[in-house]
Amino acid sequence: MKKSLMLWVLSAVLLLPGGLYAQKKSAKSQAPLGHNFVFNIPHAKDSIVYLAVYYRDKLILKDSARMTPTSKGPQYVFRGEKEYQGGLYKLVSQKHYPYMDFVVDGPQSFVVTCDTTGQVEGVSMTGSPQNDVLLEFQRKSSVAGKQMSEYRKSLDEAKKVDNQADIDKYTRLMEELNQEMEDFIHGIIESHPDYLFAKMQRSYQQIQVPDPPTRPDGTIDSTFQLRYFLTHYWDNVDLGDSRLIFTPLLDPRVKEYFNKYLQYQEPDTICKYIDMVLEKTASDTLMYHYFIDWLSYNYETSKLLGHDGVFVHIVKNNHLQGKCTWIDEDLLRKYSKRVKHLEPILIGKQSVEMIIPDTTLTDDFNKWISSYHPYGEKTKPYTILWFYDPDCPTCKKESQKLRAVYDSLEHLGKRNFDVYAVANDADIARWKKYVRENNYPWVNVGGNKGNVDYLDAYNIYESGNPSMFIINEKKEIILNRRIEMNSIPEFLEQYEKRKK
Numbered sequence: 001m002k003k004s005l006m007l008w009v010l011s012a013v014l015l016l017p018g019g020l021y022a023q024k025k026s027a028k029s030q031a032p033l034g035h036n037f038v039f040n041i042p043h044a045k046d047s048i049v050y051l052a053v054y055y056r057d058k059l060i061l062k063d064s065a066r067m068t069p070t071s072k073g074p075q076y077v078f079r080g081e082k083e084y085q086g087g088l089y090k091l092v093s094q095k096h097y098p099y100m101d102f103v104v105d106g107p108q109s110f111v112v113t114c115d116t117t118g119q120v121e122g123v124s125m126t127g128s129p130q131n132d133v134l135l136e137f138q139r140k141s142s143v144a145g146k147q148m149s150e151y152r153k154s155l156d157e158a159k160k161v162d163n164q165a166d167i168d169k170y171t172r173l174m175e176e177l178n179q180e181m182e183d184f185i186h187g188i189i190e191s192h193p194d195y196l197f198a199k200m201q202r203s204y205q206q207i208q209v210p211d212p213p214t215r216p217d218g219t220i221d222s223t224f225q226l227r228y229f230l231t232h233y234w235d236n237v238d239l240g241d242s243r244l245i246f247t248p249l250l251d252p253r254v255k256e257y258f259n260k261y262l263q264y265q266e267p268d269t270i271c272k273y274i275d276m277v278l279e280k281t282a283s284d285t286l287m288y289h290y291f292i293d294w295l296s297y298n299y300e301t302s303k304l305l306g307h308d309g310v311f312v313h314i315v316k317n318n319h320l321q322g323k324c325t326w327i328d329e330d331l332l333r334k335y336s337k338r339v340k341h342l343e344p345i346l347i348g349k350q351s352v353e354m355i356i357p358d359t360t361l362t363d364d365f366n367k368w369i370s371s372y373h374p375y376g377e378k379t380k381p382y383t384i385l386w387f388y389d390p391d392c393p394t395c396k397k398e399s400q401k402l403r404a405v406y407d408s409l410e411h412l413g414k415r416n417f418d419v420y421a422v423a424n425d426a427d428i429a430r431w432k433k434y435v436r437e438n439n440y441p442w443v444n445v446g447g448n449k450g451n452v453d454y455l456d457a458y459n460i461y462e463s464g465n466p467s468m469f470i471i472n473e474k475k476e477i478i479l480n481r482r483i484e485m486n487s488i489p490e491f492l493e494q495y496e497k498r499k500k
Contacts (some may be wrong), residue, residue, distance in 0.1 A: 001080040032240040034081045035108035038090060039099075042073035044116055049076045053104075054088045056251040062089070079431040082109050086196055087246025105130040105196040105243070133188060134197045144181050148174060182369075196243050203249050217250045231275055233257055234280060242286035243496050254294060267306040267347070278318070289326060292318055300338075305481065309346040315339050341459045345480050351385075351471045352457040356422060356445035357434045382417040382478075382492060387460050391435035395466045401485035403440060409489065410441075416492060417470070422446055422454060424465055 040051070048066050052059040062084070065076040084104045093116070100114050100123055110127030118139040125131050151174045158166035178192040185201050190394060192198040209232075212224040237244065237253065244250045257277075262270050266330040274295060292314070299311040304495065315335045318324055327335075388395035402419065409415035423446030425431040435444045455461050458469065470479035470491070478495055 007151055015439075035078065035084050035104075036110075037078040039107070039113045040070070040072055040074075040077075040111070040113045041076065041099065042113075044074040044076075044093075046074070048094050049099070050092040050094075050096075051078055051087070052090045052092055052246050053246050054090070055246055057090075057248075059090060086243035088196075088248065101134075102128075102131050103196050105136055130192075130195050130197060133192060134194060136291070137185070137188065137197070137201075140184060141181070144177055145336065148177055151177065178306055196241075196247075198248055199238050199241060199244065200249055203244065204251070205236045207232050207235055213498070230257075230261060231276070233261070234277065238404055239280040239287055239291075240283040241278065242284045242290070245290050247286060249441060250290075254291075257363050258295070260350070262381060263304065267309040268315075270307075270310050274310070274314065275317070278364075289324075296335075305479070306347050308342055308480070309348075311337050312343050312346060316343075324449045341462055344457070345459055345469070345477060347477055347480055349477050351469065351475050351477050352452060352454070353475075354385075354445075354450060354452060354454050354457070356450040356454065357447060358443065358445050359435050380416050380418045381473045383471045384417050384419045384488070386419055386421045386469040387424060387454075387458065387465055388421065389465040390431050391425065391427075398466050398482075398485065399438070401441070403438075405485050406441065414489075417488070418442060424455060424460060455477070 041049075044067070048064055050061060051063040051065070053062045054060075063078050063080075066077045068077065077148045086104050088101060088103050091114070097116075098118050100106050100112070100118065100120075101117065102112070102125075105128075107128060110125055110131065113124045115122035120135065120142055121137060123138075125135060151170050156166065156172035160169060161303060170418060185459075187204075189198050189202045193202075196333060207229070209229050210227050212221045214220055234257075237250075258270075258274075273451060278288065278291060279290050295314055296311065299314060302311075303309075309475075319327060319332060319335050320339070326345060331359075343349070382490055383403070384395075386399070388399060390396075399421075404418065406415065417473070419440075419442035421440060421442055421444050423431045423434070423444065426448050428447050431446050458467065460467055466482060466483040468479065470488075471475055472478050472495075479491065483491060
């Protein structure tokens with residue numbers, strides 16, 4: 001992993017003014033000490049100012065204060081009996097212009113003087129050592145940023161005239177300034193390891209991934225670096241400190257880890273790292289709550305193949321184990337029911353055997369017995385279970401597309417799947433007429449008779465028609481959702497490659 005030359009500048013940007021998206025949220029108290037924030041803002045025109053806290057990718061309105069005239073100018077006081085949740089806050093003008101960022105960390109009683117420009121040079125504070133460190137960083141970053149901009153401009157001019165001496169000079173000066181800022185940040189982290197701002201800066205530090213080891217046979221372990229990165233990704237982030245939830249840093253890190261680096265990993269691999277992360281949050285109930293809610297929603301709503309299995313894993317090992325004490329009974333029942341329906345049809349599970357009558361079904365007992373077809377009667381290595389309703393427009397359209405793929409591969413001699421089409425229609429006459437008119441070349445079964453309630457077994461009650469499953473030669477489910485019909489050959493080809 002390469003270190004970015006401008007890492008410290010990017011860190012500073014997160015502390016500069018940004019837009020406000022307000023939403024009322026109740027404050028939660030963890031100690032009865034209360035809060036008392038006094039902001040003196042000379043020349044301010046606001047009759048009211050707002051206090052917002054960072055949460056995920058938004059700013060959430062926390063409180064407001066009206067102007068009190070004083071001899072030193074307008075004053076705004078936020079005072080209450082309860083402590084604020086620790087985090088990064090922003091003072092915002094009546095017109096939603098940002099005045100300053102500050103941390104709620106440690107003593108919640110301090111006095112601030114700032115101006116209306118939103119520039120750190122106009123800010124002073126007493127009563128908060130934690131914010132003194134933040135302000136020192138902001139001031140130094142502001143000066144260094146201007147200096148870096150001048151160096152870069154001079155470097156660009158030197159490159160235009162191919163002045164190698166100046167190119168070397170300004171490149172060196174930029175590197176030295178960057179190193180100076182990195183040393184300054186490391187000093188903050190080492191001197192104040194428990195300060196929220198120090199933990200934020202530590203979180204921005206990239207982990208160093210070592211070179212892959214050489215095996216005894218001389219080969220290189222090609223997956224070592226990815227595994228190391230995924231395992232150590234959170235080393236610099238204190239997942240036992242819920243204050244980080246209320247900063248701009250955690251939400252993008254969570255999305256990057258699970259929706260970028262882990263997105264296309266196998267479900268078992270994703271589950272392994274989810275368990276690892278949740279274990280790191282175990283000491284802080286609020287952080288655990290944050291991750292559980294985010295992960296549950298993310299994987300329950302994902303459209304990617306196999307992510308339903310990740311959702312089931314999360315719920316079975318957390319919600320249904322009584323760990324999520326904030327979940328109400330209705331939601332818990334919903335999750336329990338969903339897991340019950342999803343788990344039997346997850347990828348890798350053994351498919352439920354179905355024996356259902358075909359269109360020759362009659363009331364004659366002898367003929368009735370001979371009309372039943374088990375889906376396992378197949379001539380190809382794969383079976384497509386196709387659930388449809390003869391009266392459904394989408395089902396009709398998709399069935400025709402499936403027929404086109406089926407016929408095309410049959411013509412080329414490359415068809416490697418059978419189709420077991422199950423009609424969900426109590427109107428037997430209508431179903432028989434539909435099959436007759438379309439003359440599908442595969443096994444057509446349906447009606448409301450069979451060895452099992454196939455609509456329940458394959459969760460058709462919830463997912464609806466049309467639905468598709470693909471079963472391998474071991475009768476294991478390898479696909480449990482509908483895909484584009486013309487993607488079936490490619491899917492099976494990729495599956496064969498993964499098997500090898």
